[in-house]
Amino acid sequence: MDGPDALHTPTPPPTKEEGFRFSFLPQCKETSENIMAIRKAVPADHRAMAEIAARAFVDDDVFGRFKFPYRREHPEDYISMWERRIWVTSNGYTHEYVVSIDEKSGEIAAWAEWTRVGPGATKRANPMSLRKS
Helix, strand or coil, rough: CCCCHHHCCCCCCCCCCEEEEEEEECCCCCCCCCEEEEEEEEEEHHHHHHHHHHHHHCCCCCHHHHCCCCCCCCCCHHHHHHHHHHHCCCCCCCCCEEEEECCCCCCCEEEEHHHHCCHHHHHCCCEEEECCC
């Protein structure tokens, strides 16, 4: 198998019950209008995440106009770049990804990335440094 999934054994996304629910309006009663499921991203999500990022940044100066001036002529290459970026950073200890699932369609509606920097990131990158001597 070639490509971003070559090093991964396919893992099915968690079921709705395995994810957790997040209410936009914590003071009001939960309804289907103000709830979205959020869960940790898995490698099977990378393609959908890349497509979302490509749509979001197509008009961005850095990730659009300057780095990828031919993104509109070659959209598949532009999406592939995002997919590679997500795959590479998701294999490290310094990045965390979560996805939001549209309850009606079951599709990924949005995603977020957290990056650890500083001494905490270094410790997480080397789990042996967390051991007590």
